[in-house]
Amino acid sequence: MMVEIGRPRDPRIDSAVLEATAELLGETDYASLSVDAIAKRAGTSKPAIYRRWPSKAHLVHEAVFPVTEYTELPSTGSTLGDVREMMARTFALLTTPAALAALPGLVAEMAVDSTLHAALLERFVDVLSHGLDDWLETARKRGEVRAEVRPADVIDALAGIIFLALITHPETLDEAWMDRTAEFIARGISA
Amino acid sequence: MMVEIGRPRDPRIDSAVLEATAELLGETDYASLSVDAIAKRAGTSKPAIYRRWPSKAHLVHEAVFPVTEYTELPSTGSTLGDVREMMARTFALLTTPAALAALPGLVAEMAVDSTLHAALLERFVDVLSHGLDDWLETARKRGEVRAEVRPADVIDALAGIIFLALITHPETLDEAWMDRTAEFIARGISA
Amino acid sequence: MMVEIGRPRDPRIDSAVLEATAELLGETDYASLSVDAIAKRAGTSKPAIYRRWPSKAHLVHEAVFPVTEYTELPSTGSTLGDVREMMARTFALLTTPAALAALPGLVAEMAVDSTLHAALLERFVDVLSHGLDDWLETARKRGEVRAEVRPADVIDALAGIIFLALITHPETLDEAWMDRTAEFIARGISA
Amino acid sequence: MMVEIGRPRDPRIDSAVLEATAELLGETDYASLSVDAIAKRAGTSKPAIYRRWPSKAHLVHEAVFPVTEYTELPSTGSTLGDVREMMARTFALLTTPAALAALPGLVAEMAVDSTLHAALLERFVDVLSHGLDDWLETARKRGEVRAEVRPADVIDALAGIIFLALITHPETLDEAWMDRTAEFIARGISA
DNA sequence: GCTTAAACGAGACGGTACGTCACGTCTTCTA
DNA sequence: TAGAAGACGTGACGTACCGTCTCGTTTAAGC
Structure with missing residues (x-):
């Protein structure tokens, strides 16, 4: 049992810093964001x-993707409908102002800092894959999804397509694009 | 027609710099790459x-994705085969030592520098989409691809999935993964 | 009273930099002296x-003309003798290795940077005119110096003549020159 | 006899460059003056x-102190009057806009470039000492100037005092200062 | 009138220093 | 021991100017 000694950390600082970081990311990009400015x-x-955080990237990662309560994947009754819902969630996760500003920078740092890489992955997979195993299992039993499709493949497709589209042509990501892409993914995993 | 005036630029410098950049990217990552070292x-x-280049990013972009001769998309006779071939090409493009080292950094800079964004996109789309329009048209006529599938959607899927997989779990990108993913994409666009 | 807050500056750095600057000025001229080398x-x-210093020039100025203890102008009993002593002091001040190397450069920067101009003048006048007022007063009372001669005029003459001679014909500044010049100045201010 | 071959130099360029240099020196200081801007x-x-000129400094030197016709030292009849006239001439030479802007810079370069040093001295001594030998000789014969006073000493005093005063307190160089200084020098050389 | 050779404008070149910036760490004092 | 303040070393940034060079073009003098 670790005994705390000396003055305890002020928990208000944790939240103030996370909030400040998210705020500032709404105003500038990752590179122009300085730790001095956050402080x-x-x-x-x-x-x-x-x-509290080993580097700017770790802080930003936590500010941009806060640990949230998991909500169950709601079953819409159809594979397409469920995929459409997963897309909407992933899209929402990646298009907050802070995420839009931070993602490219985080990707760059991920490549260099392996602890960040791990942290970012864990957080991401946690959020995105939560309930995905069960959902796939069920869909597979209904004969709607092929046996060899893995959860990681679905995440690659969902997140990869959205991420690339976001950084290359964000202006064209309308409802129609979401529909076409959901259709694409649903067919991709279908039996 | 622009008339050249004054001392012309030494073309050997252009190529020496591009080579040096690619070489150094084989040794370090984008962030640790300094213009001084390149020089x-x-x-x-x-x-x-x-x-010659307005920023380090523009130089790296040109060094990593040199303008190359286009080779025709070879028709393997099947949609799956053709998709597998496109995947192989995209994969090859993104996994040169220089590309691996530079891509995350370039993505980060893209978000900030709009001229780089445009340049990078143009270069990419040029290479990846060359011949894709015709191929889709043909496949559509044969009834193998749905009418609403657009070239840009195919690129999003190909490049997006590979890129995300590369930066998240490069160690698992074996032949089996390529096969599963090709299958996924081929089904995604199929009628 | 200013309260010091935060980590205090390391005073060893101040002195190490000043020493390094003076040392390097013994090896090269002002223009070839780089801040990188000093660091x-x-x-x-x-x-x-x-x-610590707003520019290279301010640093050099402080390194070349350090604030020193004032020593009294020793009275030799005669105007000529006292002038000769003042000359010797001014000459010593301007002919340290660092001063020889730095002076022309400082003069050039003075013309551009008004804050340096002020700083350099203050330092100079401080050192050279210390005790001069009293000396002139005394000499005037003895009837040896004309009433209208001002301290600034004496400094102009002393420093101006020595400085110009130093930058134009340093090789001829022997004892005989010092004697002739002291005689010249002593007569110039005499009643 | 050197035979000219090839296209002869365009003499209009010489004068245009000298004029441009003098003009620009009326607008900025020596350091901010670029050869590109002059061109x-x-x-x-x-x-x-x-x-035409081996360096910026040589060009500036020639632009600021053009070779001019010598005018005789007019004899005013008194040592003081003659000294006052010499001062006026020296002062005029050093206070053109171009000279004021260029002098500190030239002094700095002089210290480094020995060819410039020589050129600048020759030009200066030429102008200032012209007729001085004869004048001194005459004054000596009249018993008004001490035997050991040398022409170079007079130039040191005249130019040194004016130069130092110009770079340290130009705003106080009024008629009264000129009078006091002429008196000082005249007494300094008097028997 | 043709040849020759240097001057010309434009601007790229290597070199070198500038002063600034942000990172992540360290040091001091105070609570 | 946490905290605020701010100095620290590191290392790169992009810019500026120097004086030289390399082009293609123009200009005069000599043949």
């Missing part, structure tokens, strides 16, 4: 930040 | 580089 | 230097 | 300039 906006100091 | 390796100077 | 020699960094 | 203003090119 100032949060009314704290750089060392207090580095005591 | 030194290429036997030239920083100003000579900035005279 | 390296002093075992510190460029930002640490620019935190 | 542009003169409607010519950098190589044409470097064909």
